[in-house]
Amino acid sequence: MPSEMSLEQFFARLWDDYTAMTPQASRIHDALVADGETIVNDHVAFRTFDRGPIRLADLEPHLLALGYTRLEPYDFEAKKLRAWGYLPPRDDQPRVFLSELKCDELSAPAQAIIDDLVAQIDPARIASPEVMWAGRLWEAPSWEAYNTLAEESEYAAWLSIIGLRANHFTISVNQLRHTPTLASLLEKVESLGLSINTSGGRIKGSSEVLLEQSSTLADRMPFTFAGGRVEEIPTCYYEFARRYPDAEGRLYQGFVAASADRIFESTDVRREHAV
Numbered sequence: 001m002p003s004e005m006s007l008e009q010f011f012a013r014l015w016d017d018y019t020a021m022t023p024q025a026s027r028i029h030d031a032l033v034a035d036g037e038t039i040v041n042d043h044v045a046f047r048t049f050d051r052g053p054i055r056l057a058d059l060e061p062h063l064l065a066l067g068y069t070r071l072e073p074y075d076f077e078a079k080k081l082r083a084w085g086y087l088p089p090r091d092d093q094p095r096v097f098l099s100e101l102k103c104d105e106l107s108a109p110a111q112a113i114i115d116d117l118v119a120q121i122d123p124a125r126i127a128s129p130e131v132m133w134a135g136r137l138w139e140a141p142s143w144e145a146y147n148t149l150a151e152e153s154e155y156a157a158w159l160s161i162i163g164l165r166a167n168h169f170t171i172s173v174n175q176l177r178h179t180p181t182l183a184s185l186l187e188k189v190e191s192l193g194l195s196i197n198t199s200g201g202r203i204k205g206s207s208e209v210l211l212e213q214s215s216t217l218a219d220r221m222p223f224t225f226a227g228g229r230v231e232e233i234p235t236c237y238y239e240f241a242r243r244y245p246d247a248e249g250r251l252y253q254g255f256v257a258a259s260a261d262r263i264f265e266s267t268d269v270r271r272e273h274a275v
């Protein structure tokens with residue numbers, strides 16, 4: 001699939017869409033820039049359903065057209081997800097984490113809700129890289145449908161109302177001069193009045209697994225469900241990652257499934273298990 005879009009254009013458009021949904025990301029970004037930092041993105045992440053015309057295999061060609069290459073797959077049994085990590089064509093561009101929900105593993109009612117959403121997608125939309133920040137490609141679901149999904153999969157519920165866009169950008173902590181550790185950066189983020197995802201601890205991973213990660217709790221905004229009911233829902237979050245060199249002295253490039261498993265929870269609408 002030929003892409004007319006440069007990497008710079010792709011990520012500039014993706015960032016604009018993301019910050020419109022995620023004002024906290026602009027606040028954090030701008031506060032660090034005001035401190036004299038240059039922000040480098042470690043990675044961005046996308047979510048999708050393995051149904052209809054937006055399966056991981058349908059979206060991946062846009063990444064490949066931009067010069068990305070597959071690094072390794074990941075599986076999240078409990079969350080019913082599979083994912084791939086991708087390497088950028090140039091070191092100054094972010095890695096990509098692309099996941100999809102294994103819809104077959106949901107109940108029949110939840111699958112029926114998702115089938116109804118993906119059936120509304122105009123397949124022509126998938127041909128353009130702009131689909132990666134197209135948002136919802138279907139009408140808003142009802143509050144009841146959203147809750148049916150949330151009971152089985154927070155990921156499914158989130159995707160049903162937020163659609164395709166960057167789920168998060170991630171600041172590379174390695175490049176920060178004033179807050180070069182996760183702990184110091186988290187203090188800075190909290191000083192802006194923002195909350196951290198504590199599921200699995202404030203800092204997930206370690207130097208032993210060559211990757212430390214933290215994230216905010218997703219921003220929230222009012223959303224109008226089908227039928228007109230308005231509720232405050234989680235949108236997107238910001239992540240922070242610090243990578244360590246491996247035995248050969250090369251910076252680790254992959255993701256860490258056990259940490260990712262908890263980072264997904266940054267968008268949970270039901271927070272009781274996220275302690």
Ligand code: OOG
Binds near residue numbers: 213239256260261
């Ligand atoms: C992705 C969660 C995993 C990481 O860096 O391990 C992740 C998501 O919330 O969709 O971002």
Ligand code: NI
Binds near residue numbers: 168263
């Ligand atoms: Ni991430």
